[in-house]
Amino acid sequence: MLKKIILPILLGSSIASASEVVFYSTQANPLKEADAMRNDVLIDYDGNVKFLPQEAGPFFSRIQAESRTNSVTLGVLGALHGQFPQIQNALDPVDDVLAQLPKVSANTAITKLGKLGTDHQKYIPWMQATYIMAANKKALPYLPKGANINALTYDQLAQWAINLTKATGSPKLGFPAGEKGLMHRFIQGYLYPSFTHSVVTDFRGKDAQEMWAYFRSLWKNVNPRSTAYNLMQEPLLTGEVWVAFDHTARLKGAFDQKPNDFVAFPAPAGKYGRGFMPVIAGLAIPKNTPDRAASVSLIKYLSRPDIQVKTLKATGFYPVVDVALPEDLPANVRIAGKAIALQANAPDALPSILPVGLGNLSGQFNKVYQDTFQQIILRNADIDKVLNRQAKRLRTLINRAKAPCWAPDKASDGPCPIN
Structure with a gap:
């Protein structure tokens, strides 16, 4: 009898996690920023996303472990430019994603950094400070x-x-x-x-x-x-x-x-x-991610001008796309932006x-x-x-x-x- 009760619960859990995009990030790690990401930035995403901010050490360890065992559960990776070289071999090229983001690709100087010195786009610029x-x-x-x-x-x-x-x-x-x-x-x-x-x-x-x-x-x-x-x-x-x-x-x-x-x-x-x-944070997709189309969809969502403004409010990092900043932002954000x-x-x-x-x-x-x-x-x-x-x-x-x-x-x- 016990087995009959547990089995459907486990199956239900497996199905839910399979349809979720796990957004794993070294950025927006402080509790206040993480809550703002979940409740303000990601709230309108048309899909299931689990935002998991993490310190750099565990961030790298999990990515490298999943890559070695070829049991990838992560969907989108958020990190600073200088952190990506350490996991470069675990990243799926995202040239096709960049081609769908004309507002991001228009920022050629910063977009070029996302190649990490290679011929392919390794990450999509996400936000910046400077x-x-x-x-x-x-x-x-x-x-x-x-x-x-x-x-x-x-x-x-x-x-x-x-x-x-x-x-x-x-x-x-x-x-x-x-x-x-x-x-x-x-x-x-x-x-x-x-x-x-x-x-x-x-x-x-x-x-x-x-x-x-x-x-x-x-x-x-x-x-x-x-x-x-x-x-x-x-x-x-x-x-x-x-x-x-x-x-x-x-x-x-x-x-x-x-x-x-x-x-x-x-x-x-x-x-x-x-x-x-520039202090650049980017978005990448790990190789062999469970649902690449869902990962692409989340990156496209985070690259929208209105969502870039919400990200600014949540993290203090500025948009990488050209966007008109609303008047209700603090004066320093409007002036510097x-x-x-x-x-x-x-x-x-x-x-x-x-x-x-x-x-x-x-x-x-x-x-x-x-x-x-x-x-x-x-x-x-x-x-x-x-x-x-x-x-x-x-x-x-x-x-x-x-x-x-x-x-x-x-x-x-x-x-x-x-x-």
Whole structure:
């Protein structure tokens, strides 16, 4: 009698799980975000989906275990760009999915990252965060003649800084160069790509020397208190700084407290393009997933503009598609969102992704760029000598980690070379 009762229950459970898409993700892991994903983002999906956010360790372990045993239960995988290489061989190509998402594929710079250096699309861009520029509207009259704030060059930024210093009597351009600031991200993701089309390989070349000479000249019109700034929202609010660079989360306070006083805009462009550092999360499908059509359907749903806005509200990550943001969003989201979209979709966009493959050496890698900045810019040391010395440190770290190149450097077999 007991068997007759249990059997239909087990069969029913099996049927329910087979029709479910298991959405396994390292993102939206905090309880509040996970609840928002289930109750706000996924609630209108026309199908059954189980959202299972997970820490990175268990996330990788389950995917690799299922791949090895060929008993895949997962339907869609959500992760950061830098996490996908670790499970790259377990991913099903999604070129066919991208072809069905014209709004996503229009963002060519970010979509290309989803190939992971291969000939096939390995993940579909899902959402993004990044670093942008912000300005007090009082600074706008001093823009160089003919300059478009949404398409600035580094030369125009330098002239703008000069104009502001002359007009106000003190430098009004600022950077987060304090002990806990993110100055190294500006150097890695913005200066180096824009001026050298590289982060590692051409660390010390002629283009890099010219870049550091430019930045040394620019620094003459940077607020000297920048070396104490950790978050640029504070000096923007006090008026010490009128133009600044920082992560969107570290500009949030200024935009929210005085939304009518500030504008956000893309980073400037240099010789090789508009270098910027996106923090990209993507959606992938594991090989041998139980119901690939259902997985594709969920990815298409999550890529819809209206669902991208709901995802923004749930996670704080911005859309990867061009979308009009509603007025009921917080001021910081509306102000930063436009700049993020313009930056990512610029015709000269040149994304530089967060370092990949460095493991616990990431801090030492960042310190190379911080030390280079301090020695060249703050101590006025010889540019060529500093770059040669720091290049040796960089090579040692890259070789120890056996880290291959990442965008915008060209893919490498083995550790990323340094010219």
